[in-house]
Amino acid sequence: MLFVVPIAEKTASLPSSSLRMEFSDKLSGERRDPMTEQQLVFDHSLQLLVQRTGRILPEPGVGAVLARAGGGKTSFLVQLALHGLLRGEKVVHVSLDQPVRKVTLWYEEVFHALADQFHLERANSVWKAIVPNRFIMTFHSQQFSLSRLEERICELQEQNILHPHLVVIDAFCSGELSGLSLDNLKRMAREGRMSAWFGVRADHGTLEHSCSVPEALGLPSGLLDVVLVLETVGLEVVARPVVGAEARGFAEPLTLDTSTLLIKDRADSAGKRD
């Protein structure tokens, strides 16, 4: 079902209105196409989905996505970032050991899959409007540190290039976490009033002890607001919360399509269950 959302209405329904206004201004100000000037044709279920994933993490807050190598972390994190962009947020995507071009391709592919799945009209216009709100940073994993990231984000803010609302880091190895002083990330999120997600390539042992994941990763409890473990259950990949299950986004299970690794919308999941 297609749902025509006038921008004013769409933005009013979202929290943190000042930055959403920036988004709507961008959409309306730089385009003179009467179609997009007044309204975006948005699939209703996509709108619900992007709002739902936005509620998983408190703002400010830090969340982790755990999966084994090839388990869908990058696709999941890119979707969380795209959902943020569609909510009008500004996103910094940090990639370790992947070139900028490859990360860009991830975004392009996931966005087009998303646009196809939700029959997003004028997808190209939406894409052009959200891309300027994304900033990709890539580091060599051995040279990466959170203090370096903080320095870079400060530079972005000082130069007035981008003030991020969401930072996505893809991805650490489970063994690296204890040396990263992740409490710095928590502090950065708090001081910058932003959310941060990071992926963790977890080995089998860590995932087996996923009921006490922070401890298994050598992290103090209470550091992470949400921890999701991506695991295959039957024909679906399920994002199972092992920390923060009470978050509002988990009223229903968050599942991924195994073939596209796209997060499913509620209607789709309900249809499957029926």
Add this chain to the structure above:
Amino acid sequence: MHKDPKKVRNIGISAHIDAGKTTLTERILFYTERIHSMHDVKGRDGVGATMDFMELERERGITIASAATYCTWKDCEINIIDTPGHVDFTIEVERSLRVLDGAILVLCAVGGVQSQSITVDRQMARYRVPFIAFVNKCDRSGADPFRVVRQLRTKLGHNAVPMHIPIGLEGGFEGVVDLVRMKAVYCEGPQGQVMREEPIPAALLEEARKGREAIIDAASMFSDPLMEAALEGEVPDALLIQAVRDATLARKMTPVFLGSAYRNKGVQLLLDAVRDFLPDPTQVQNMAVDMEKEEESVPLSASADAPLVALAFKLEDGRYGQLTYVRVYQGTLAKGGNMVNARTGNKLRVGRVVRMHADQMEEIEAIPAGYIGALFGVECASGDTFVAPGMRLSMTSMHVPEPVISLAVSPADQKAQINLSKALSRFTKEDPTFRARVDHETGETIISGMGELHLDVYVERMRREYQVHVVTGQPQVAYRETITSRVSFDYIHKKQTGGAGQYARVGGYLEPLDEGDFVFDNRVVGGAIPTQFIPACEKGFRSCLEKGPLARYPVTGVRVVINDGQAHSVDSSDMAFQAAARGAFRHVYSRAVPVILEPIMKVVVETPVEYQGPVMATLNQRRGMIIGTQEEADMCVVESEVPLADMFGYSTVLRSATQGKAQFTMEFSTYRQVPKSIEEALIEKGRGTDKKVA
């Protein structure tokens, strides 16, 4: 010339700016005894590199035009084209790759895979050119060839496999270990011409074993005999070479070689690799299209006895008239023979046939299939196909990017005007990315090209080669107009002021076109507009595209559909329908919500990490959208998209912001709508031009 095509290699040398292509070519020519002394690119010894024969190239230390040469290594004849690295001269790379069978991608051991390496890689993929990689400058401080191999895998997605490991690096770079023959190879003597082979140093033995195993692992994926041999534990060198060759030809694997051309190390081994791993002309399946069978693909045979098919890929005007570079794909192009230009249908007689060695020529009798040569006295355009009489085959054309920057030039005096015409006629013929036109309203001569350097070089060449002193205006961006909304029209052109009247009515609509410049769709039924007037309607609409009503820029991305109209038995004519189409277009254009588009450039800046912030600020100030940053070691690559209009003079700004430690490359990316404030200024400027003309 070699009789056996299997002993021929047609290769190109491509890379990012300053990766060392021309230096490498100079060494290749020296070691193959084509030249007897080596000279530096920058011309510090006052001579300059052989392939940079143009005075301007030697002065600036850059390659501007691709140059061809040939040499013999062991039993193999190698035809080489050295190409420019600067993206403004990308057409030279494009047309070279179009006609080559294989290539060497030169990479800097310090800089790694840089922005222009990515562009060249894309061009090689477009023409499916197999290539080997040469990691040059292993003697330079900060050299890390294994990082370059990793970047080949991650940035370009190639299955890069090192065929060498270095013996020492940076200042201590002594030679390489050949992982196929498991020998340490040192290039010694004052000019590196003495090859000394030794057993592998003990400290590198384990690494060498692992390296060879990695080659076997990678190549065995494409060779069953190698897989079997590997399982038996005995891999003959010849089998390994054959497997790597097969995988390279299929573009499934990229063998990586190491060296330092400037220090004369590793070049001879690279020549062995050209012979061993790059294809001969018979191994490349070239296709032509049959013009008589709806452009059906026709495979060409690399036989010298088959009917002729050759492609003119480059034109050069010299002392002896037009020199046409050709690649013969099939048959033989012989002096005194007859051939047909497939585009024009003109019969041609082959005059002088030569082989090129930089700016020198060697007269030959014929160019057989698989060879590159040149012809004199043949009138043709770049990209024309020559075939034997009676054939209707044509080679597919190459990709020619559209110019993005323009400059008004005016000659200083009347004499210069004549020479300017001659110069422009020659340059536009030689270089399809260089255009010249006269603005009918202002009378100015406008030259267009791929960048500031591109136009700068042509202005300089006008001065040097044609003694034309021109006054140049400010560089102008190639803006465009387009529409963003569908709008209907129903327009009557009626004129009865004595004499024959004019009457035509056209109905239909204009709508935005996602891809392409212009589409005219005739959906008139029932003869509402008689068929003979339909082309006049199209002509009328097309004539409106040259200068858009909004700000006088060319209009693109428009689809015109006509579905209704009316004609008068006496007063309708071609003229009347053209006028009606023009009137309809002008009448509804403003309602179609026209906008101005500007060229957006992909700008990649490589800078020391400490200048990352200032560099981003310079881009941000220029309305740039920073896509991302990539940090490796002490360097950072900032990728961005910036409107061309804001990039003039950027090199000076970047230099002062980074103490000259950063460099940038820029290439066209896309067209994007200009912000409203700039659009208003451009519209105002367009109106100003109108007033001046009036």
